Amino acid sequence: MLSEFQETLLQSVQAFQSTQLVKNKYENVLQHLDSGILLFDSDGVLTFINVQMAKLLELPRQSLIGCNLLQLLRHPYLSRFKQKKIARIYRETIFHRRKYHELIDEYGRHWLITVTYGDQMDGDFLLSVKDVSDYKQIEQTAYQNDKLAMLGKISAAIAHEIRNPLTAIRGFIQLLRPHLLQLGKDEYARIILMEIDRANDIIHEFLNSSKPSAPQKTVVSVPSLLKDTLLLSESEALMKGCEMRLQQINESLLVSIDVKQIKQVILNIIKNAMEAIEEVQGDHAGMIEIGAKQEGNYVNISVKDNGNGMDKTLLTRLFDPFFTTKEKGTGLGLSVSYKIIKNHGGTILVDSMKGEGTVFMISLPLTHQV
Ligand SMILES: Nc1ncnc2c1ncn2[C@@H]1O[C@H](COP(=O)(O)OP(=O)(O)OP(=O)(O)O)[C@@H](O)[C@H]1O
Numbered sequence: 421m422l423s424e425f426q427e428t429l430l431q432s433v434q435a436f437q438s439t440q441l442v443k444n445k446y447e448n449v450l451q452h453l454d455s456g457i458l459l460f461d462s463d464g465v466l467t468f469i470n471v472q473m474a475k476l477l478e479l480p481r482q483s484l485i486g487c488n489l490l491q492l493l494r495h496p497y498l499s500r501f502k503q504k505k506i507a508r509i510y511r512e513t514i515f516h517r518r519k520y521h522e523l524i525d526e527y528g529r530h531w532l533i534t535v536t537y538g539d540q541m542d543g544d545f546l547l548s549v550k551d552v553s554d555y556k557q558i559e560q561t562a563y564q565n566d567k568l569a570m571l572g573k574i575s576a577a578i579a580h581e582i583r584n585p586l587t588a589i590r591g592f593i594q595l596l597r598p599h600l601l602q603l604g605k606d607e608y609a610r611i612i613l614m615e616i617d618r619a620n621d622i623i624h625e626f627l628n629s630s631k632p633s634a635p636q637k638t639v640v641s642v643p644s645l646l647k648d649t650l651l652l653s654e655s656e657a658l659m660k661g662c663e664m665r666l667q668q669i670n671e672s673l674l675v676s677i678d679v680k681q682i683k684q685v686i687l688n689i690i691k692n693a694m695e696a697i698e699e700v701q702g703d704h705a706g707m708i709e710i711g712a713k714q715e716g717n718y719v720n721i722s723v724k725d726n727g728n729g730m731d732k733t734l735l736t737r738l739f740d741p742f743f744t745t746k747e748k749g750t751g752l753g754l755s756v757s758y759k760i761i762k763n764h765g766g767t768i769l770v771d772s773m774k775g776e777g778t779v780f781m782i783s784l785p786l787t788h789q790v
């Protein structure tokens with residue numbers, strides 16, 4: 421028989437054990453949450469840190485319990501990057517009373533940090549960190565889609581506004597044509613009319629950029645295609661002090677292409693080359709070399725510049741719609757070009773070296789019919 425005292429003692433032990441069990445259970449849950457958790461007490465001493473947080477800090481958990489913030493910041497294994505981020509979060513929480521912070525870590529992941537303190541915490545200070553990279557990705561995609569929708573509306577408005585003056589210019593050039601003919605300058609009228617038609621087509625293409633029109637193919641020789649295209653950018657190159665060189669190209673290379681679309685691609689690439697050359701500081705002799713060589717059943721058209729070149733990160737994003745490093749760029753030039761070349765059954769490749777220059781290589785299937 422247990423005495424009354426022993427029974428009370430047993431009950432207390434059991435109550436303690438069950439409280440302990442519940443405590444362990446909750447601690448276990450906190451330990452294995454996918455968010456990182458840090459708890460400082462009212463004296464600023466770290467009393468709890470879960471596995472995920474220790475992983476994020478890349479520090480052993482046991483070495484942190486009992487540290488204060490200063491000791492944590494001076495931890496010998498804490499990276500300089502993390503040290504700076506923690507100090508910033510502390511500053512913004514204390515001085516600017518911000519309870520939410522967002523940061524990008526050295527691996528490019530996005531983190532949301534929430535700080536909880538005040539009366540409900542009995543003087544404790546809780547910091548939780550959550551990986552929100554996936555949400556960020558969704559947010560960015562939504563933003564990109566918004567931009568696309570906006571672009572659709574803007575381009576519709578622009579197309580409407582630009583087409584009218586273009587039609588008027590076209591009409592007046594046709595009226596002027598006999599006079600230009602008398603002056604022996606009919607070639608000018610022909611180029612202006614051709615360019616107006618090209619501008620109209622580009623607007624049309626732009627409006628339908630989500631479903632690019634099927635190429636209207638004709639057979640042309642590669643050297644004449646390149647000569648015509650170069651003629652269009654020669655004056656701009658001259659103004660920018662860029663030399664353009666067209667290599668000797670085999671006349672028998674024929675391609676079946678939508679001439680306007682492919683011209684647009686080559687002009688986009690030449691324009692980029694000129695802009696890249698402009699970026700080079702100091703007295704720099706800009707040079708753009710254009711060539712074409714047969715490679716099996718394909719022709720490789722190359723456009724090489726000695727502009728500022730690109731690093732690896734930039735190269736990976738080059739063909740993304742809206743990716744631009746230019747203040748006035750739309751970032752659509754190469755993404756549209758990519759689509760056009762793909763629609764022609766070709767490929768477009770690029771090789772570049774920062775500070776050295778860039779070469780674009782367009783590969784198109786050759787044709788034999790005339
Ligand atoms: N030849 C090149 N040399 C260096 N960087 C280049 C070159 N071509 C493209 N780029 C880089 O690729 C980015 C994307 O080019 P893209 O033609 O798609 O857009 P953009 O030139 O910025 O804008 P837009 O074509 O609308 O004027 C450019 O902003 C530039 O950073």
Ligand SMILES: [Mg+2]
Nearest residue numbers: 688692753754
């Ligand atoms: Mg461009």
